[in-house]
Amino acid sequence: MFDSAQYIWGRFIHAASVERMLIGASVFRIVAGLTILYQYLINYFDRYYLYGPNAAWSFDAFRDYLRESGSFSLYAFSEHRLYFDLLYHLGLVVTTFWVVGWHTRLMTFLTCVFFWSLHERTPILWDGGDNLLQIVLIYACFAHLGAHLSFDAERVRMRRAHDNAIRWSGAMLHNAAMLAIAIQLSLLYLVSGLAKVQGEMWQSGTALYYVLRTGEFGWSGYAELIYLNVPLMVALTYLTVAFQVSFPFLFWLNRYTRLMALAAGCMFHLGIAAMMGLITFSLFMIAVELMLINDREYRSVLRHMTTLRRRLGWRLQRRLRRVGRSPRLAGLRMRLFFDGWCPLCRSSMRWIRHLDLFGLIELRSFRDPAVVERFGLDPARAERRIQALAHGRLYEGAEAGFVIATRVPATWPLVPLIWFACRMGVAQPLYDWFASRRMIEPEGCATGACIVPSRTRTSLPRSDSQEGY
Amino acid sequence: MNARIHALLPGLTLVILVLALSFHFLMTAFYLLPMNPLKLRFHAYAAYMQPFFRQTWTLFAPDPVSDTRLLLVACRLKLDDGTFAEMPYVDVTTPFRQAHYANRFGPADRVERLQSGAMRVIFQRDTLIDRLEEHRSNTSSDLNELLDYVHERDAAARQRGVATLNRVASDHCDQLYGSGRTVATQMRMVILEFPRFSQRHLPDDAGTLRHFDFPWAPYEAVDPLVRLSVQR
Numbered sequence: 001m002f003d004s005a006q007y008i009w010g011r012f013i014h015a016a017s018v019e020r021m022l023i024g025a026s027v028f029r030i031v032a033g034l035t036i037l038y039q040y041l042i043n044y045f046d047r048y049y050l051y052g053p054n055a056a057w058s059f060d061a062f063r064d065y066l067r068e069s070g071s072f073s074l075y076a077f078s079e080h081r082l083y084f085d086l087l088y089h090l091g092l093v094v095t096t097f098w099v100v101g102w103h104t105r106l107m108t109f110l111t112c113v114f115f116w117s118l119h120e121r122t123p124i125l126w127d128g129g130d131n132l133l134q135i136v137l138i139y140a141c142f143a144h145l146g147a148h149l150s151f152d153a154e155r156v157r158m159r160r161a162h163d164n165a166i167r168w169s170g171a172m173l174h175n176a177a178m179l180a181i182a183i184q185l186s187l188l189y190l191v192s193g194l195a196k197v198q199g200e201m202w203q204s205g206t207a208l209y210y211v212l213r214t215g216e217f218g219w220s221g222y223a224e225l226i227y228l229n230v231p232l233m234v235a236l237t238y239l240t241v242a243f244q245v246s247f248p249f250l251f252w253l254n255r256y257t258r259l260m261a262l263a264a265g266c267m268f269h270l271g272i273a274a275m276m277g278l279i280t281f282s283l284f285m286i287a288v289e290l291m292l293i294n295d296r297e298y299r300s301v302l303r304h305m306t307t308l309r310r311r312l313g314w315r316l317q318r319r320l321r322r323v324g325r326s327p328r329l330a331g332l333r334m335r336l337f338f339d340g341w342c343p344l345c346r347s348s349m350r351w352i353r354h355l356d357l358f359g360l361i362e363l364r365s366f367r368d369p370a371v372v373e374r375f376g377l378d379p380a381r382a383e384r385r386i387q388a389l390a391h392g393r394l395y396e397g398a399e400a401g402f403v404i405a406t407r408v409p410a411t412w413p414l415v416p417l418i419w420f421a422c423r424m425g426v427a428q429p430l431y432d433w434f435a436s437r438r439m440i441e442p443e444g445c446a447t448g449a450c451i452v453p454s455r456t457r458t459s460l461p462r463s464d465s466q467e468g469y
Numbered sequence: 470m471n472a473r474i475h476a477l478l479p480g481l482t483l484v485i486l487v488l489a490l491s492f493h494f495l496m497t498a499f500y501l502l503p504m505n506p507l508k509l510r511f512h513a514y515a516a517y518m519q520p521f522f523r524q525t526w527t528l529f530a531p532d533p534v535s536d537t538r539l540l541l542v543a544c545r546l547k548l549d550d551g552t553f554a555e556m557p558y559v560d561v562t563t564p565f566r567q568a569h570y571a572n573r574f575g576p577a578d579r580v581e582r583l584q585s586g587a588m589r590v591i592f593q594r595d596t597l598i599d600r601l602e603e604h605r606s607n608t609s610s611d612l613n614e615l616l617d618y619v620h621e622r623d624a625a626a627r628q629r630g631v632a633t634l635n636r637v638a639s640d641h642c643d644q645l646y647g648s649g650r651t652v653a654t655q656m657r658m659v660i661l662e663f664p665r666f667s668q669r670h671l672p673d674d675a676g677t678l679r680h681f682d683f684p685w686a687p688y689e690a691v692d693p694l695v696r697l698s699v700q701r
Contacts, residue, residue: 013479042576048692049580049640056583056636056691061629068622071520124586124633125579128528135522165475169482176486183494191501191526199531206666207533213663213673215537215562216585220570228669277573 017168019144019160021178021291023298026101026148028140028291029108032133033099035283036115040092047088050122053079057122065123073120074113091118101150108145112137129281132188136181136288143177144170154343155439182292186248193244202241205234217276226275243268251292259297265289317357324358332407333360334390336400337375337382340365341440345386352404360407367443385435397435398427497522504597509612537673539563540584540634541657544642545685546650558657561641576696584637588658590630595619635686640693648693656683 043050053059059079066076074087091114098107116134119126146152147160160167201207212223227233243264250261266286273282323329336352339345349363364371366382377387381396388400395403402418405411421427500518502508518524541558548554562584568577598619605613634656642651663676 009480013483016483017479038574039579042574043579043696045696046576046580046694049694050583052692054690054692056640057587057629057633058636058689061632064625064629068625069520069523122583124590124630125582128526131524135524138521165478168479172479172482172486176490180490180493183490184497187494187497187501188524188526192528192530195527195530199533201532201535202530207529209666209669210535211529211533213537213669214534215539215566215661216534216581219573220567274573277569277578279574279578 013168016175017171019147019171019174021294022144022147022174023295024291024293025140025143025145025174025178026150027293027298028136028287029101029104029145030099030149031287031290032136032284033095033111035280035287036095036111036133037092037099038283039280040088040095040118048081048084050125051075051088051118052084053081055122057124062121066120069120071120072117074117075121087114087117090114098145101146101152104144104146104150104152105141108137108143109141112141127278127281128188129278129284132184132288133284135184139177139180139184141177143174143181151344151347154347158343158441178291181288182251185288185292186251189244189247193241193247196241196244202237205237208233208237208240212275217278219275219277223275240268255294255297259293262289262292320357321359324360329358329360331391332358333362334388334403334407335362335364335375336404337364337366337371337377337387337389339383339386339438339440340367341442342438343441344438352408355408355410357409358407361404385431398422398431401427401431493522497524500524501526509615535662537661537663538585538588539659539661540588540637541659541680542638542641543655543657544638544646544651545653545655546642546646547652553652556642556646559641559645561637580694584634587630587633587637591627591634592658631683631686632689634683636689636691638686639689640691642688643693651688653685653687655685657681658683 049055062073063076065071066073075084077083094107094110094114098104098111101107115137119130119134144156147156150156196202196207199207201210209227212218212227226236243261247261247265250257252258266289269282269285269289273279324333336349338349352361353363364375366372366377366379366387371377372379372382375389381387385397386400388395388403390403398418399422402415402422405415405418418427421430496514496517499508499514500522501524508514539560539562542561543558544556546554546556562581565577565581565584568575569581598616601612601616605616635654638654638656639651642654643649658681660679660681661673661676662679663673664671668675
């Protein structure tokens, strides 16, 4: 009896310590992070009017509100405009790091603090989506949001290779956070649905008419197409209530109904974004819904999409590669020598290979002695900065980054920015700062046991840099 | 000893997490329940939930808003000869809404929400408080204290809403007539109750129009709108 209980408890612990929904958590990070960046940037030029020390919601009102609600905001510490600007831009930077997954744990916490602070600064600007995200970000501080699609991905993968009690506890914390988010979303839908059931307009099937005809939530010229079509309008009104009330039951019933509920939620919020213009509300809701799709389901979707893309895209890819091989573009072909012992570099190279539509970039690890010998590289310099051989010249560090950006279509919008940063002398020091802090995993260290930061293992003389440019 | 702690750690973590989640969502569920005698008696849940886990999910419920609210602003200017002139009302809300209709991803939505949010703060009324008010007793009681607290809090919130609208109006006057010329503003909230569903084919003009005038309020300098400023 005791043995059997112990066995069940052991199985339970084991099941609870397998991290769930890691891909969903990363997708959430990206979708929610980009939406927060959109919130910061869309009113960037009017930031003083909306959130500044002398904003329309005055600083006195802001302080009174904080005192009454017992809340906090970093913006409350000073009325100085410089302080406000510093915080606002720090919020932008922190959220950007969060989106790309750089030191994700810390950035999740900081994003949560900065997001909370901005929202408390002018509390009348926000909606239910912001309310949900404020809460979800608190839970997310305990989750692993950087396991995929991030700069941390490789590091997280190697840490997860260690199977010990502390990793198990961390995994449980992650699963508990994901469970909390799922329960929170279920409560949201249930409460919202049950509140609607009591409303006369929702009961009579006309609520959507009133919502879409208001100036605030309508869309003049388009909303009429829905609210004047009585069968459609009544059906959508009842479907809204039915979906919200049934969401928790569908979500927890089985995986098929869960996926159905989440897919319906995404469609529902895309409709709200378009027809009611609640863009950030919808994106935050969709971000949370995408979080609750498990890894196996994401992989299955990815497999299907890959097959589809291969079927549809191979001709286009072949054509682009053919263009890349044409004599006219011969001058654009380049070789890139990266650090094959650096997990971050390997991850970045995978992205470059993926995005290099014209096939112009040949990737080589300078850790391969044959490569060093064949191309006459200086290993010490290559270890300090990435090397790019193009137009018969060797480019280093940020300059190499610029050369790559000119060849990868997805990074073309960044070309002027990188060029400007290089010319201003900002890019190279920034590159060096990052490069000197990268992790290095020499070959044969698959478990991550011999990972070292590059700056502790290199004691090379400073290169005479800029030469040859 | 160390090995024993390591062996116990996962189980201990699991137990703590189960207890913490159970407690947290019990509090959340209690917080989300409609007002009931138990909630009136036990306030501890509110202290736990606020401010970090406060939440309102009665989105468009029980009935959605069924009118269009607009803010109109009149400016009192000090003229060069020292006399004062009161300018006609100008619609402050519609230009932002039109801009939002034209560009769903544009910046106008958030700026317009400043007005609609402030108007909501000013005019929101909890019917539950009205019902509870009927049970107010002559002697001091928990209910009386609670009602007094709610009224005081709502009055402060309304005051903040009015002050915000006045600042919005001040900025608008600056944009219309030039900075430093306005000495006072007056706001008018217009409520357009568009035709009900049975008359849905009629235009908005066929609905009823009500308005509520705020008293004149002194001008307040605000950091101006830059990108979305009004064309003079």
